[in-house]
Amino acid sequence: METLxxxxxxxxxxxxxxxxxxxxxxxxxxxxxPGTRQPVTPDDLLPLFPMGLIAQEASAEPWxxxxxxxxxxxxQWRPSPLYRARRWEKALDTPAHIYYKYEGVSPAGSHxxxxxxxxxxxxxxxxxxRLATETGAGQWGSSLAMACAFFGLECKVFMVxxxxxxKPYRRALMEAYGAAVSPSPSTETESGRGILAAHPExxxxxxxxxxxxxxxxxxxxxxxxxxxxVLNHVLLHQTVVGLEALExxxxxxxxxxxxxxxxxxxxxxxxxSFPFIGRKLQGKGNPRVVAVEPAACPSLTKGRFAYxxxxxxxxxxxxxxxxxxxxxxxxxxxxxxxRYHGMAPxxxxxxxxxxxxxxAVQQLDSFAAGVEFARAEGILPAPEANHAVAGVLREALRAxxxxxxxxxxxxxxxxxxxxxxxxxxxxxGKLKNYEYPAEExxxxxxxxxxxxx
Amino acid sequence: METLxxxxxxxxxxxxxxxxxxxxxxxxxxxxxPGTRQPVTPDDLLPLFPMGLIAQEASAEPWxxxxxxxxxxxxQWRPSPLYRARRWEKALDTPAHIYYKYEGVSPAGSHxxxxxxxxxxxxxxxxxxRLATETGAGQWGSSLAMACAFFGLECKVFMVxxxxxxKPYRRALMEAYGAAVSPSPSTETESGRGILAAHPExxxxxxxxxxxxxxxxxxxxxxxxxxxxVLNHVLLHQTVVGLEALExxxxxxxxxxxxxxxxxxxxxxxxxSFPFIGRKLQGKGNPRVVAVEPAACPSLTKGRFAYxxxxxxxxxxxxxxxxxxxxxxxxxxxxxxxRYHGMAPxxxxxxxxxxxxxxAVQQLDSFAAGVEFARAEGILPAPEANHAVAGVLREALRAxxxxxxxxxxxxxxxxxxxxxxxxxxxxxGKLKNYEYPAEExxxxxxxxxxxxx
Numbered sequence: 001m002e003t004l005x006x007x008x009x010x011x012x013x014x015x016x017x018x019x020x021x022x023x024x025x026x027x028x029x030x031x032x033x034p035g036t037r038q039p040v041t042p043d044d045l046l047p048l049f050p051m052g053l054i055a056q057e058a059s060a061e062p063w064x065x066x067x068x069x070x071x072x073x074x075x076q077w078r079p080s081p082l083y084r085a086r087r088w089e090k091a092l093d094t095p096a097h098i099y100y101k102y103e104g105v106s107p108a109g110s111h112x113x114x115x116x117x118x119x120x121x122x123x124x125x126x127x128x129x130r131l132a133t134e135t136g137a138g139q140w141g142s143s144l145a146m147a148c149a150f151f152g153l154e155c156k157v158f159m160v161x162x163x164x165x166x167k168p169y170r171r172a173l174m175e176a177y178g179a180a181v182s183p184s185p186s187t188e189t190e191s192g193r194g195i196l197a198a199h200p201e202x203x204x205x206x207x208x209x210x211x212x213x214x215x216x217x218x219x220x221x222x223x224x225x226x227x228x229x230v231l232n233h234v235l236l237h238q239t240v241v242g243l244e245a246l247e248x249x250x251x252x253x254x255x256x257x258x259x260x261x262x263x264x265x266x267x268x269x270x271x272x273s274f275p276f277i278g279r280k281l282q283g284k285g286n287p288r289v290v291a292v293e294p295a296a297c298p299s300l301t302k303g304r305f306a307y308x309x310x311x312x313x314x315x316x317x318x319x320x321x322x323x324x325x326x327x328x329x330x331x332x333x334x335x336x337x338x339r340y341h342g343m344a345p346x347x348x349x350x351x352x353x354x355x356x357x358x359x360a361v362q363q364l365d366s367f368a369a370g371v372e373f374a375r376a377e378g379i380l381p382a383p384e385a386n387h388a389v390a391g392v393l394r395e396a397l398r399a400x401x402x403x404x405x406x407x408x409x410x411x412x413x414x415x416x417x418x419x420x421x422x423x424x425x426x427x428x429g430k431l432k433n434y435e436y437p438a439e440e441x442x443x444x445x446x447x448x449x450x451x452x453x
Numbered sequence: 454m455e456t457l458x459x460x461x462x463x464x465x466x467x468x469x470x471x472x473x474x475x476x477x478x479x480x481x482x483x484x485x486x487p488g489t490r491q492p493v494t495p496d497d498l499l500p501l502f503p504m505g506l507i508a509q510e511a512s513a514e515p516w517x518x519x520x521x522x523x524x525x526x527x528x529q530w531r532p533s534p535l536y537r538a539r540r541w542e543k544a545l546d547t548p549a550h551i552y553y554k555y556e557g558v559s560p561a562g563s564h565x566x567x568x569x570x571x572x573x574x575x576x577x578x579x580x581x582x583r584l585a586t587e588t589g590a591g592q593w594g595s596s597l598a599m600a601c602a603f604f605g606l607e608c609k610v611f612m613v614x615x616x617x618x619x620k621p622y623r624r625a626l627m628e629a630y631g632a633a634v635s636p637s638p639s640t641e642t643e644s645g646r647g648i649l650a651a652h653p654e655x656x657x658x659x660x661x662x663x664x665x666x667x668x669x670x671x672x673x674x675x676x677x678x679x680x681x682x683v684l685n686h687v688l689l690h691q692t693v694v695g696l697e698a699l700e701x702x703x704x705x706x707x708x709x710x711x712x713x714x715x716x717x718x719x720x721x722x723x724x725x726s727f728p729f730i731g732r733k734l735q736g737k738g739n740p741r742v743v744a745v746e747p748a749a750c751p752s753l754t755k756g757r758f759a760y761x762x763x764x765x766x767x768x769x770x771x772x773x774x775x776x777x778x779x780x781x782x783x784x785x786x787x788x789x790x791x792r793y794h795g796m797a798p799x800x801x802x803x804x805x806x807x808x809x810x811x812x813a814v815q816q817l818d819s820f821a822a823g824v825e826f827a828r829a830e831g832i833l834p835a836p837e838a839n840h841a842v843a844g845v846l847r848e849a850l851r852a853x854x855x856x857x858x859x860x861x862x863x864x865x866x867x868x869x870x871x872x873x874x875x876x877x878x879x880x881x882g883k884l885k886n887y888e889y890p891a892e893e894x895x896x897x898x899x900x901x902x903x904x905x906x
Contacts, residue, residue, distance in 0.1 A: 005463060005528055007462070075458055076457055083529070149828040168877060169870075172873040172876045173833060176828075176876050371629055375602040375631055378529060378559075378602075420621070427628055427629070
């Protein structure tokens with residue numbers, strides 16, 4: 001029989017997360033305090049994050065030990081399987097070998113619990129009673145809600161209004177886990193009230209929801225803030241994905257020529273690729289690494305590499321990243337997890353260093369690829385993951401055209417069970433592609449903070 | 454670290470299904486031709502099923518080899534994990550050890566692909582072009598749709614109207630896999646038109662949908678029929694669940710004192726329990742085996758053990774089973790997969806032999822148990838599986854009351870990702886318990902076929 005699945009035993013869950021920063025040829029730009037424009041200190045961040053996570057955010061250590069209790073929870077779904085997509089390869093008639101790491105096996109259905117669990121754990125250790133966060137499509141909110149339930153923390157989620165209204169099922173999952181969920185912009189925060197005063201019909205954005213959650217955390221000493229992507233410590237936690245994949249590719253007896261992941265804030269892409277890029281920096285292997293983003297929110301392919309705020313109300317520190325401008329509200333395409341104006345500073349830095357590539361794909365192409373994948377492999381990807389699938393499809397068809405065998409590895413970061421309305425709309429011909437929103441982006445970029453480069 | 458998860462390597466996927474029939478102290482009653490009232494012959498069944506499955510239906514062999522191509526597809530999610538529910542045990546403060554076999558890891562999210570895949574495969578071998586089937590909540594329909602996509606068969610699904618309207622997400626999954634889905638009763642069949650003429654507002658039932666699918670298969674030589682539960686060969690295919698669990702309990706160093714499964718048609722319950730009951734019949738181990746059914750559709754606890762039709766329009770053979778009468782339409786509770794008037798003949802026979810027990814639980818108790826389980830274990834069960842969880846909860850609390858350690862094993866047959874409307878309604882206080890529908894059942898039982906016992 002041909003091998004479909006590469007499984008690691010439980011004791012091969014990584015014992016440490018991999019921090020790519022010390023391996024980089026040039027250090028990333030520092031995070032700046034929004035008032036002083038000076039590098040932030042740990043004390044600046046303490047109202048928002050526990051010291052355990054702040055230390056990781058700035059760490060120069062290449063390996064950071066995973067706490068035992070976190071590994072114990074990880075063991076419920078980790079090591080996640082690595083699949084060879086043999087049926088899809090056959091359907092495509094491609095000489096490429098396609099492998100995917102499948103993170104939909106977590107109870108919340110995506111890679112997000114990889115960081116939700118340690119974030120909840122470190123907060124619990126330092127006495128946090130409640131975590132506040134934002135969520136777009138709901139993958140992150142449901143993952144944090146679950147992690148909070150495991151460790152006995154309260155959880156408050158600001159859910160982007162358009163998703164809150166259109167995706168009641170993700171909200172129901174968060175509520176089943178015991179979280180309190182509000183649509184954002186809400187009347188519960190100054191940030192939310194400000195947005196609603198200016199735009200009473202606002203459908204929200206991740207940038208706005210972040211402002212609300214940060215504000216709640218900053219004002220209540222028992223509440224801290226939790227972010228599902230973008231930050232260094234979040235990307236760090238996701239490296240369990242790539243560390244496992246390294247071993248699993250070894251089991252398969254192959255090494256990737258191309259690594260593909262979708263990018264919204266950057267966490268699933270980084271989780272898979274950083275361990276491979278780290279090896280590349282050490283002279284081991286030389287895969288191309290391709291980030292796939294939505295054409296309607298193209299921070300990496302059309303954004304500017306500049307200091308910007310992580311949120312719309314400008315409550316966060318300034319980070320240097322590829323950004324479309326913090327006031328840019330992406331159009332309402334279905335991959336809600338990719339509707340973010342910026343990109344993780346580390347991912348941005350890697351693009352700037354030429355260590356990764358980026359492409360943008362249109363919504364209809366992403367769904368067409370996802371449906372073909374589902375019919376071959378059984379797993380229906382989340383709309384976010386469809387972008388990665390579409391990127392892989394391009395690579396696989398190019399390999400076929402060129403008649404060249406090629407090993408492609410991608411991160412299937414979540415299933416689409418909670419996103420079926422998107423598939424209903426796609427099937428009914430109601431989804432569309434989006435023009436590049438050039439004017440809105442130009443306007444938002446004109447508002448970038450001045451005087452910092 | 455405490456062990457949470459027991460995984461078997463890929464080469465421990467069972468090589469044969471276990472057929473309990475030859476181990477039984479008394480043979481089950483024969484299936485009768487609805488016209489002649491004589492035992493059916495293989496030729497009688499050939500318009501509906503391929504010979505490979507008909508042979509299994511009547512087999513006296515204890516072990517039936519699983520075809521290589523079926524095992525190859527199984528390997529995508531099998532062996533499925535066995536979990537120890539340590540966090541739930543702790544939350545319940547029970548001395549019981551609770552184990553669950555988790556079948557939600559299949560791409561369709563339930564145990565149903567265990568039989569959908571071999572059914573599609575045997576049909577493909579014998580030249581079937583299309584499969585027709587029924588589905589309630591959609592677990593079965595989506596599983597068969599996926600299996601048909603894998604083997605290049607067309608798939609036609611009659612979906613119980615109430616679910617078709619209320620659960621568009623399962624329908625969307627079937628359509629993503631390429632199936633054609635119609636609400637049942639439909640105008641596409643004589644059975645459907647007959648029902649609609651008498652009851653224009655009919656919300657449908659599994660019994661009606663079965664009639665429609667059987668009719669379509671009987672009339673088209675290129676179409677065969679496929680059933681997701683009840684029949685011997687379906688229960689047979691599910692025994693991979695219990696065979697794996699036997700090995701995994703051995704890894705855990707325990708043997709179940711109690712085995713629990715929910716029952717609608719009986720397939721997930723049988724899949725887990727038959728291998729253990731087989732051992733019991735051979736003098737190995739003596740677990741209690743508890744079937745948990747919904748109080749609103751209580752075939753095992755309130756039905757009659759009698760010959761009845763499997764469908765409403767009386768197109769199927771007569772089978773001896775616990776039944777509420779083939780014209781009984783269960784009330785619209787959310788566990789659509791349990792809304793069947795009858796029970797698998799083999800499960801019925803085992804109850805008659807005293808080899809299993811049965812209890813009924815109310816809808817609100819089942820959801821309360823499911824939500825508590827989700828907060829502890831992360832996995833949100835399907836409404837059907839909540840019945841098993843509620844049954845386990847009783848056993849675990851009884852163990853606590855009695856101060857007795859006890860090993861409980863149950864089948865968590867699917868996740869609830871496609872059933873979130875049920876959780877929304879539960880959370881909003883909109884779900885209710887159901888009175889035992891005594892009059893409707895009495896009426897339906899009065900219509901049982903006469904002259905056969």
